[in-house]
Amino acid sequence: MTPVSLVACASYDPAALRAAAARAFDLADGPDPSGKTVLLKPNLLSASHPDKAVTTHPEVLRAAIRLFRERGAARILVGESPGWQSASLVAGRTGVRAVVEEEGVEWADFSESAVMEVPEGRVVKRFDAARAALDADILVSLPKLKTHKLLYFTGAAKNLFGIVPGLGKSRYHLRFPERREFGAMITDLVLAAKPAFSLMDAVVGMEGPGPGNGTPRPLGWLLASRDCLALDWTASGLIGYEPGDIPYLADARDRGILVPRDIEVRGLDPGRERVTDYKRIHVPHDTDFFRARLPGFVHRIARNLAVERPAFSDRRCVACAGCVKICPAGALAFREGKRAPVIDYAACIRCYCCHEICPADAIRLIRRPW
Ligand code: SF4
Numbered sequence: 001m002t003p004v005s006l007v008a009c010a011s012y013d014p015a016a017l018r019a020a021a022a023r024a025f026d027l028a029d030g031p032d033p034s035g036k037t038v039l040l041k042p043n044l045l046s047a048s049h050p051d052k053a054v055t056t057h058p059e060v061l062r063a064a065i066r067l068f069r070e071r072g073a074a075r076i077l078v079g080e081s082p083g084w085q086s087a088s089l090v091a092g093r094t095g096v097r098a099v100v101e102e103e104g105v106e107w108a109d110f111s112e113s114a115v116m117e118v119p120e121g122r123v124v125k126r127f128d129a130a131r132a133a134l135d136a137d138i139l140v141s142l143p144k145l146k147t148h149k150l151l152y153f154t155g156a157a158k159n160l161f162g163i164v165p166g167l168g169k170s171r172y173h174l175r176f177p178e179r180r181e182f183g184a185m186i187t188d189l190v191l192a193a194k195p196a197f198s199l200m201d202a203v204v205g206m207e208g209p210g211p212g213n214g215t216p217r218p219l220g221w222l223l224a225s226r227d228c229l230a231l232d233w234t235a236s237g238l239i240g241y242e243p244g245d246i247p248y249l250a251d252a253r254d255r256g257i258l259v260p261r262d263i264e265v266r267g268l269d270p271g272r273e274r275v276t277d278y279k280r281i282h283v284p285h286d287t288d289f290f291r292a293r294l295p296g297f298v299h300r301i302a303r304n305l306a307v308e309r310p311a312f313s314d315r316r317c318v319a320c321a322g323c324v325k326i327c328p329a330g331a332l333a334f335r336e337g338k339r340a341p342v343i344d345y346a347a348c349i350r351c352y353c354c355h356e357i358c359p360a361d362a363i364r365l366i367r368r369p370w
Pocket residue numbers: 310323326327328329330331332343347348349350351352353354355
């Protein structure tokens with residue numbers, strides 16, 4: 001069986017979190033860290049205040065640090081490579097730097113990369129990833145439960161994308177613009193990175209247009225597992241998704257890497273906890289129908305016409321240039337007389353990275369008016 005623990009935790013009170021994290025760890029048969037180097041990887045998407053539910057709450061990080069220290073870890077590091085902002089800025093604004101300093105652990109520099117081989121990968125055989133993730137004995141994913149415009153859901157597996165340094169992530173978006181292939185890349189990344197444990201912050205999740213501009217939604221849970229895919233299967237089901245609709249979970253299941261019937265949820269009863277009114281991302285099943293029947297380039301054009309596309313608000317934009325920097329397709333540029341960037345829709349691959357990182361909520365995803 002593959003244990004996934006689901007435990008109650010109503011707030012970010014440090015004492016409550018500490019007890020809940022220990023229970024989640026034990027129920028999930030967490031790994032023995034004695035004498036080992038542990039790298040904790042929170043989700044630090046952008047420089048947001050913890051109350052916005054964009055990032056893993058710093059008190060969850062503190063609970064994880066204390067847990068691994070108490071269980072005998074020799075060395076604990078914390079690291080992340082945000083999409084376009086500096087790690088230092090993001091660590092400061094999210095409250096993570098303060099926790100790292102107060103707890104006396106190390107901040108890992110993710111800018112130094114090394115090759116992570118994955119011969120069994122389906123779409124990627126080698127990743128350029130943070131050396132610290134390769135060097136650690138135990139890699140721990142500390143995700144935030146959130147909706148995600150591209151993958152519908154983001155949790156422990158997608159959080160690992162942050163070990164790909166900075167704008168290097170854009171290359172993978174450009175290479176895998178389709179949800180299905182991008183999902184397969186995430187599965188390959190899980191195989192490459194081999195996270196030993198995951199502890200999910202679902203005390204407050206994000207619903208609506210996540211992962212960067214949704215709304216906080218109190219859930220009152222911590223989830224944990226040695227298997228990040230089983231954890232995400234469980235968590236996505238708890239907020240009302242059909243987990244097999246999440247591209248990387250479908251891919252992992254189809255490859256036999258994830259066996260849903262072997263998942264054993266320990267702790268709270270998932271049937272009683274399931275949230276039926278969670279504001280999820282709509283999953284369009286018709287794109288698979290057309291994908292199977294249209295030649296590749298025709299499908300790509302049809303898809304770009306059919307799916308939501310970004311639209312920019314001059315009024316809201318603060319001209320930070322984040323979207324221009326992160327856009328993998330080079331589809332955005334500033335033009336005289338406009339505050340917000342201008343988009344070339346023919347070049348845009350609908351990856352939604354711009355929407356994900358916009359700090360001013362100046363980008364809406366809209367359907368083409370016919
Ligand atoms: S404009 Fe936005 S959605 Fe389009 S390719 Fe660039 S980052 Fe992706």
